[in-house]
Amino acid sequence: MEQTGVPSASFSTITAPIFDGDNYQAWAVKMQAFMEGADLWEAVEEDYEVADLPNNPTINQIRYHKEKVTRKAKAKSCLFSAVSSTIFTRIMKKDSAHDIWNYIKEEYEGDERVKGMKVLNLLREFERQQMKENESVKEFVDRLVDIANKIRVLGTDVDDKKLVQKVLVAVLERVEATIASLENTKDISDIKLAEVLSAL
Template identity: 30%
Template sequence: MAEETKYNHTKVPKFDGYYEHWAMLMENLIRSKELWSLIEPGITVAPPDATAAQLQAIEALKLKDLKVKNYLFQSIERSIMEIILVRTTSKDIWDAMKHKYQGSTKVKRAHLQALKREFEVLEMKDNESVEQYFARTLAIANRMSAQGQTLQEVKVVEKILRSMSPKFNYVVCSIEESNDVTTMSIDSLQSSLIVQEQRMKRQVEVTNEQALKISNLKRGFGRGRGRSNGGRGRGRGRQSKEFVECFKCHKLGHYQSECPENEGNVHYAEYNDEEEMLLMAKTNQELKVNAIEPWFLDSGCSNHMICHHDWFIDFDNSHRDSVKLGDD
C-alpha cells in the first residue's frame, strides 16, 4: 500500500514536442524505479517448454511493465498515443516514440532550424526583468543543445548584450568597455545586469517621490491664496484666514505651511497678517552666465522681483511690501 501511494505521487514529465529532452527525463524516471529493463531489452517471450518458475518470472515482469506503461500513458497526450498502433508493452510505445520523433534526421533538422531562428530574433521586452529574459534565452539554448547544436557560452553572452532593451544601453556599453566579453560567464553577466536593474529601479522610485513632493508643494501654496476683497488687482493684499482652507488637513483658518499636522520635514515660505512673506527663487549675486544674470520665473506669480529697475515694462512704484525668502 505504501509503495502504491508513493507511485501515485510520482511527477511524470509531459511530452512537449522536444523528444530529446523528454526522453532524457523519462529514462531517468524509469531507471530510478529500477524498471529500465522493461524498455531495454524488454520482456522476453516465454519458450514453449517454459518451466513454472520461468512463467512466474515473466508474469512478474508483465506486472512491472504495466507500471511503466502507466508512466508513458500519463506523459504522452491521447492524440499522439492514438497513432501508435502497437502498444502491447512499454517497449513498443518507447520504440514508436523514438522512431517517430528521433529517428527522422529531417525532423530534427527542422526543429533545430526553427530554434535557431527563434534565438536570432530574440529581444528583451520592455516590461521584462533581467531574470525573466535570461530564463527565456537559456531555455532556447538548452533546446538547441538537445537537438545537437550546443551553443558556446560566449555566443549566449554576446546575444544577450546586443538584445537588451534600450534602457540598458549605457549599462551594456559599460560592461563591454570594462570586461572581456569573450571570457565572461553567463552567471557573471546576469549578476551585473541584475545589480544595475535594481539601481535603476531605486532611481525611478526616488524621482517619483521627488516629483510627488513638488506637486504637493505647488498645490499647497496655490490653494486658498486668493486675492482679498477690495485689494489690489495685481498684488497680493493681506487677507483674513477665516475662510482659508488648508490643503493638507482641509480645515479652515490656516495654510498648509502652518498646518499643525506637518512633520517639519518640508521648508515652506511663511505668510501671515503681520508681514507678507512671498515665496521666491533665490540666486547668489556672484552667479553670472555669459555676463547675463538669470531669472527664475514662476508663471503663476502675481508679482516678480529683480534688482534691475529698467528691466520692467510695467512697474507699480506705489506698491510696497516685505519679502522673505525660503532660506530666511
C-alpha cells in the same frame, strides 16, 4: 517484508513528464531518466521475454518471475500515463513498453533532416530575439536560455559565450552603462551568464 533499494513510496511522489506531441527530444530524455529512477527502463530497452516457471518452482524463482512480469506491466502503465489522451489512443493496442517507446520515437523524433531543419529554425529564432521595452533582463535571458536548451536537446551545442554575447548586444539602452562597466572589468570571452544577470 524485506525491502531493497530505494523505497517505492518515496519515488511515487515524482510524476512522469506528460508528452502531448511537442518537444519530443526533451520529453524522451526526462522520461528515460524517470523510468531509470523507477527501475523500469530495462523493460523498455531490452523487451525481455519472461520464461515460464518450471514445475515445482522455488520461492526465489516465483519471486523473480513475478518481479519480471510486474516490471514489464509497470513500464507499460507508466508510458500510458505519460502521454496525452490523443497519443494514448494510438499506442493503447501496443503489446509492450518497448513497442510503445519505439512507436512514439518513430512518430515524433523525425529523421536527421527534420532535426536539422528544427535546429536551423531555432537558431534563426534565437538570433531574432530582442529585448522588449516592458521586459526585465531576467525575462529576456530566460527566453534565450529556453531557445538554447531546445537547440541543445536536438544535439547542437549553444555555449554560454553565445548567450552572453546575445544578451550584451540585444539589451536596451537603459542598461548600456552597466554593460560598459562590465566589459571594462573583464575580458568579454570570460564573462559568465550568471555574472551578466547579477550585474544587470
